[in-house]
Amino acid sequence: MAGTLLRTCHGIAVMCLVLLVGFGSATAHSRSTDDFKTAAIKVAFVYNFAKFTTWPPDRFRSPSEPMRFCVQRGDLDPEALRALEQKQVGDRLVRIETVDPGAAIGTCHILFASAFQSEPSLRALLVAATLNGVLVVSDMPGFAVLGGHIGLVEDSNRLRFQVNLEAALKTGLKLSSKFLQLAEIVGPVTQ
Amino acid sequence: MVRHSRAVVVVVGSIAASTSVGHAALPDYADLSLEQLMKIEVTSAAKRPESILNTPAAVFVLTNEDIRRMGARSVPEALRMVPGLNVAQITASTWAISARGFNGRFANKLLVLVDGRTVYTPLFSGVYWDRQDTVLEDIERIEVIRGPGAALWGANAVNGVINIITKNARDTQGGYAQAGAGSDDQARGEVRYGGTLGEYGHYRVFGKTFTEGNRPEASGADGADDWRSGRAGFRADLTDKSGDTWHFQGGSFASVVGDAYSSPSLSAPYNQRLATDSDASGSYLLGSWGRDLAASNRLEVRAFYQQESFSDPRISEDRSTVDVEASHRFLIGDRHNFVWGVGGRYSQDDIQDGFQFGFEPDSDEQYLVNAFAQDTIALWDGAVELTLGTKLEYNNYTGVEVQPNARALWHIDERNSVWTAASRAVRTPSRAENDITASPLVIPPSAATGGLPTVVQYNGRRTLVSEELLALEAGYRWQTSDYLSFDLATFYNFYDRLVSASTGTSYVTTTNGTPHIVVPLNTNNNGEADVYGFELVGNWQPRNDLRLQGWYAFAKSDDDSQNQVGLRSLYNVTPTVTLDATARYVSEIESADIDAYAELGVRLAWRPVPNVELAIVGQNVLHDERLEFNSDPLAGSQATKVERSIFGSVSLKF
Numbered sequence: 001m002a003g004t005l006l007r008t009c010h011g012i013a014v015m016c017l018v019l020l021v022g023f024g025s026a027t028a029h030s031r032s033t034d035d036f037k038t039a040a041i042k043v044a045f046v047y048n049f050a051k052f053t054t055w056p057p058d059r060f061r062s063p064s065e066p067m068r069f070c071v072q073r074g075d076l077d078p079e080a081l082r083a084l085e086q087k088q089v090g091d092r093l094v095r096i097e098t099v100d101p102g103a104a105i106g107t108c109h110i111l112f113a114s115a116f117q118s119e120p121s122l123r124a125l126l127v128a129a130t131l132n133g134v135l136v137v138s139d140m141p142g143f144a145v146l147g148g149h150i151g152l153v154e155d156s157n158r159l160r161f162q163v164n165l166e167a168a169l170k171t172g173l174k175l176s177s178k179f180l181q182l183a184e185i186v187g188p189v190t191q
Numbered sequence: 192m193v194r195h196s197r198a199v200v201v202v203v204g205s206i207a208a209s210t211s212v213g214h215a216a217l218p219d220y221a222d223l224s225l226e227q228l229m230k231i232e233v234t235s236a237a238k239r240p241e242s243i244l245n246t247p248a249a250v251f252v253l254t255n256e257d258i259r260r261m262g263a264r265s266v267p268e269a270l271r272m273v274p275g276l277n278v279a280q281i282t283a284s285t286w287a288i289s290a291r292g293f294n295g296r297f298a299n300k301l302l303v304l305v306d307g308r309t310v311y312t313p314l315f316s317g318v319y320w321d322r323q324d325t326v327l328e329d330i331e332r333i334e335v336i337r338g339p340g341a342a343l344w345g346a347n348a349v350n351g352v353i354n355i356i357t358k359n360a361r362d363t364q365g366g367y368a369q370a371g372a373g374s375d376d377q378a379r380g381e382v383r384y385g386g387t388l389g390e391y392g393h394y395r396v397f398g399k400t401f402t403e404g405n406r407p408e409a410s411g412a413d414g415a416d417d418w419r420s421g422r423a424g425f426r427a428d429l430t431d432k433s434g435d436t437w438h439f440q441g442g443s444f445a446s447v448v449g450d451a452y453s454s455p456s457l458s459a460p461y462n463q464r465l466a467t468d469s470d471a472s473g474s475y476l477l478g479s480w481g482r483d484l485a486a487s488n489r490l491e492v493r494a495f496y497q498q499e500s501f502s503d504p505r506i507s508e509d510r511s512t513v514d515v516e517a518s519h520r521f522l523i524g525d526r527h528n529f530v531w532g533v534g535g536r537y538s539q540d541d542i543q544d545g546f547q548f549g550f551e552p553d554s555d556e557q558y559l560v561n562a563f564a565q566d567t568i569a570l571w572d573g574a575v576e577l578t579l580g581t582k583l584e585y586n587n588y589t590g591v592e593v594q595p596n597a598r599a600l601w602h603i604d605e606r607n608s609v610w611t612a613a614s615r616a617v618r619t620p621s622r623a624e625n626d627i628t629a630s631p632l633v634i635p636p637s638a639a640t641g642g643l644p645t646v647v648q649y650n651g652r653r654t655l656v657s658e659e660l661l662a663l664e665a666g667y668r669w670q671t672s673d674y675l676s677f678d679l680a681t682f683y684n685f686y687d688r689l690v691s692a693s694t695g696t697s698y699v700t701t702t703n704g705t706p707h708i709v710v711p712l713n714t715n716n717n718g719e720a721d722v723y724g725f726e727l728v729g730n731w732q733p734r735n736d737l738r739l740q741g742w743y744a745f746a747k748s749d750d751d752s753q754n755q756v757g758l759r760s761l762y763n764v765t766p767t768v769t770l771d772a773t774a775r776y777v778s779e780i781e782s783a784d785i786d787a788y789a790e791l792g793v794r795l796a797w798r799p800v801p802n803v804e805l806a807i808v809g810q811n812v813l814h815d816e817r818l819e820f821n822s823d824p825l826a827g828s829q830a831t832k833v834e835r836s837i838f839g840s841v842s843l844k845f
Contacts, residue, residue, distance in 0.1 A: 044220035083221045118252045127735050142605040147673035182225050
């Protein structure tokens with residue numbers, strides 16, 4: 001009995017492997033257009049955020065210094081980012097850079113990151129952003145409530161954004177009032 | 192480095208461009224205003240953040256920084272500061288590690304994986320902790336799941352799962368070297384170098400060696416537990432032209448491990464203390480392949496081969512293991528996150544035995560095949576996540592085992608969540624519980640025994656079935672503010688069919704040439720236990736430069752209750768100087784006759800220039816010496832005391 005069952009299981013395991021690999025080759029490369037669209041819209045949001053943000057003066061050495069838009073590796077489709085290649089914010093060209101999780105972010109003006117290894121690593125990132133004057137945007141649920149600057153939130157199949165004003169102020173970032181009218185303000189607000 | 196990152200982006204970008212037709216038709220969203228953007232409909236594609244806040248299980252994560260800043264020099268030392276784990280050092284090289292009770296040198300209800308490679312041995316259903324080592328700087332994180340993880344990980348993930356995850360080779364580029372010396376560790380050194388493999392990816396190679404001195408035995412005599420070890424290994428992470436990811440790693444080690452033990456014999460002096468050196472060595476090779484079939488739709492296949500052996504005068508073991516598994520994760524609609532997989536493992540051993548330990552048969556094989564499936568269902572717009580899963584496993588010792596679990600997580604709001612779980616898990620009998628004949632103790636002849644020596648003999652039996660656990664768990668996570676959070680986990684575990692031993696009928700025999708009495712202890716499945724308890728963890732960041740963590744763990748069984756408290760602080764004194772401390776309290780272990788103790792560790796580190804770190808670590812600061820655990824009577828090894836120690840090191844990145 002046991003012998004029969006074992007032979008069956010061996011057979012099943014091998015069959016499943018073959019099936020899996022076959023299935024894999026057949027459906028590979030069918031990248032989802034929906035996912036790309038969502039990524040492109042997120043990129044567009046972040047680009048707009050940059051337009052409405054004023055950085056501390058010491059973050060730019062000259063009026064034409066490019067704006068460094070850093071993306072944590074793997075967190076946004078690189079192709080979606082290409083939409084910003086020729087774009088400008090005021091007189092500044094946008095320069096896209098990829099950073100590894102946990103790497104130094106001091107040269108970034110904006111950082112987009114989705115996934116964090118742990119709560120302490122999220123905290124460490126936010127502290128580094130506050131010290132260096134970096135605007136951090138994330139689509140992690142609850143990001144702004146947890147102390148991030150701007151969180152992208154999905155709600156009824158549309159994206160909106162939450163702003164933690166206190167965190168932005170601590171970082172020395174000024175956000176235009178027009179922009180704030182569209183935002184949901186979270187965290188303790190100091191008027 | 193930056194230039195290189197860009198090269199990767201370009202490569203990935205061009206792959207995406209070549210495979211995705213139709214994106215060009217999409218409008219340039221960047222030209223739209225915020226008001227317009229907020230009106231566009233999107234489909235749910237947010238990457239599921241594997242955040243600790245989002246898991247319906249008692250999870251704790253040690254990051255690379257956590258490990259470095261507690262001054263840990265081995266994986267077991269790092270695990271000391273995980274709430275709910277029982278960690279005790281027996282000798283320089285042996286440890287007793289378990290979760291939520293049942294601790295011992297041969298603790299057998301914990302599954303340990305290194306990058307997906309199971310390092311649990313079928314010999315005694317436990318872990319050879321002295322063999323699990325690497326350059327700690329290359330460990331990305333250690334995830335500890337307390338409670339059963341059997342539905343995903345399979346048999347023996349009964350009381351917990353420890354996942355040691357090393358960094359992607361991409362994140363360990365360039366050179367790293369560390370050299371250190373101290374009162375316990377006479378010398379220690381490690382080197383790693385990482386580079387690129389053209390446009391395909393990255394690799395690293397590493398080597399590590401150390402030698403540790405003797406510690407005193409409980410009797411006050413000098414111990415014989417000095418040991419030395421050397422190892423080398425590599426890891427490569429690659430992406431091929433079709434976007435598939437490949438990961439390879441391998442390594443070899445060799446150790447000489449000192450041990451003092453009580454050697455039994457049928458003639459005077461009957462039990463004699465002997466000291467010996469065991470030789471242990473091993474190698475492994477692991478490869479995995481992954482393909483993103485679509486966003487959030489990933490297929491992975493992983494396989495490894497491992498060979499390990501050790502020998503000393505009592506016993507020697509050669510073991511080879513082959514393991515293959517495949518898993519597939521995907522979304523069904525916008526509610527179901529599904530993962531399923533199949534796997535198989537074959538392990539073959541060859542044991543040379545003597546009077547103290549015998550195995551019948553000398554050589555045996557253990558194999559299993561399994562299939563698992565798990566669905567995470569988002570309900571009420573994701574406010575509640577329901578996870579249902581099961582593993583079906585066939586092994587050649589006990590046949591078919593079914594291990595289901597059901598979990599639910601409710602995000603009450605952005606700061607509060609509760610979870611609950613019910614699971615069944617089993618532990619299959621070990622090779623030793625099945626086949627060993629151990630004679631750890633000979634009682635000298637006396638008038639009462641008719642002048643014959645008496646041998647206490649522990650006998651494994653093949654009639655054993657799996658130990659069984661039904662676990663009920665619940666937890667609550669509360670982010671009170673940006674700087675303060677709490678994590679509470681509670682459990683009630685019902686164990687049945689636990690392996691224990693009962694005394695059989697004594698008899699006189701002349702096997703081995705000398706007439707003697709044998710008192711047999713035969714394994715059976717008559718054990719039962721209920722264990723309940725909780726773990727409470729708090730994280731507090733009062734200032735930007737100070738982080739505090741505290742925890743309390745409580746577990747109670749029918750005849751034992753355990754309390755453990757841990758406190759750690761991570762303080763950035765200046766941007767280049769850090770001062771960190773770990774304190775812990777472990778209550779009395781009545782069953783093992785070990786007193787309660789409180790202990791303190793301190794680490795001071797200075798980075799005079801960004802790529803050099805000087806560190807000094809003080810461990811067990813509060814006691815000259817202290818017995819932390821007794822050795823298993825079956826092994827007969829002599830436990831040694833941990834001593835106050837100091838260790839200094841220099842680390843260099845180049």
